[in-house]
């Protein structure tokens with residue numbers, strides 16, 4: 232019944248035309264108007280029954296429709312551009328009260344306070360603020376989300392999910408993988424978006440690690456990884472020298488006390504090595 236009502240809405244292309252929803256580049260607007268694709272993304276987060284979804288930047292609502300069709304308990308969309316509100320309200324009218332529309336900046340919206348658990352964050356994120364939002368959600372304590380399904384530029388998705396030794400491996404991978412299991416589900420070519428961005432995208436799926444496996448101090452871990460990867464081609468003892476000095480400790484003592492070879496290069500070390508460095512420093 233609900234599915235039928237969502238499917239009876241005019242097509243997204245018609246909605247964009249009817250409400251004159253041209254893309255605003257400043258707000259990172261690239262729309263997914265292919266409902267097969269939005270459905271494929273929503274299904275990465277199934278089961279959605281019982282889950283409360285926060286969707287950042289719904290735009291004309293393609294992903295929003297797919298989340299509702301796949302039986303999300305509730306969907307809260309946070310959109311900065313008020314031009315989309317009438318199209319979103321049309322979806323709300325056939326959603327059986329499952330859609331809440333928030334107009335504003337998602338960076339200022341507290342998902343944990345406004346949505347009941349279990350919560351999932353599912354979004355085609357604006358390029359300009361996507362990484363910042365991800366870092367806010369990853370460093371939140373305690374983690375308030377049960378799953379995230381997020382679309383980024385492919386290059387950012389690779390930096391989140393990279394393994395040691397890969398060129399994309401760095402601070403973002405260490406931080407994200409210190410609290411969550413992360414993987415790239417699939418790529419989306421630039422031509423799938425309206426208008427097409429300059430680069431391809433990818434969808435990542437993140438699930439929190441068991442509580443006792445989550446590294447507890449991401450702030451310190453962030454500082455250590457920033458120092459270590461600041462000079463990623465150097466040996467650890469060189470790249471961490473300045474940071475150790477600021478903390479009045481001997482760099483070799485610190486690295487050896489963390490059971491790491493001081494001659495290792497940061498890009499080859501596992502996530503656990505950076506956690507050891509941070510824990511020893513503490």
Ligand code: SAM
Pocket residue numbers: 258259260261262263264287288289290291292293294309310311312335336337338354355356357358360
């Ligand atoms: N979800 C839609 C889709 O897939 O077709 C649109 C995705 S588009 C890449 C990003 C959306 O995020 C735009 O609708 C834009 O207006 C919105 N947006 C940009 N910055 C935002 C912010 N800080 N808070 C909330 N929404 C934002």
